[in-house]
Amino acid sequence: MYKKGDKVMVLDDDIEGIVMNVQGESVTVETTEGFELTFHQKELLLVGGPEINFTTGNISQILKEKEIPKPRSFVKEKKVKEVPVPEFDLHIEKLVKNPRGMNNFDILNLQIETAKRHVDFAISHRIPKIVFIHGVGEGVLKAELDFLLGRYDNLDFQDASYQKYGAGATEIYFRQNKKA
Secondary structure (H helix, E strand, C coil), X not given: CCCCCCEEEECCCCCEEEEEEEECCEXXXXXXXXXXXXXXXXXXXXXXXXXXXXXXXXXXXXXXXXXXXXXXXXXXCCCCCCCCCCXXXXXXXXXXXXXXXXXXXXXXXXXXXXXXXXXXXXXXXXXXXXXXXXXXXXXXXXXXXHHHHHCCCCEEEEXXXXXXXXXXXEEEEECCCCCC
């Protein structure tokens, strides 16, 4: 079946070579690495020869079986949880059930105290960013909020996204100190 000079492959191994000698059922093959190995004829497959159909299939199926499968990756991708930015509405209707009986001074004090509590909480719990919704109005609450936030050293603030909140919100970013 095989003759000297035929190019062959080993069925169950990743070895190719040239037939050097044939003695009965034994075939001596010089591998591409330069080694001489002896195989049984049934262990070899002629490269470039006619496709031989075995009971298991044709040569292309056999070659596919010989391919080394790619190792599966067991590294799980870390899914980054996108935590929503805490938003706090400072409108008086959102802070108390019934604002009747409160004058403007009381309302403003309650709104500023609420904002201060939320800022202190965010700092102590290392929350990176919060948003205060204060509305547009005459700008008194915004001015007082700017004054309050200006007293903190470890934060930056700016108008929040106009697209999302309109002109009536302030975004606060907290600068976190790296722990040594």
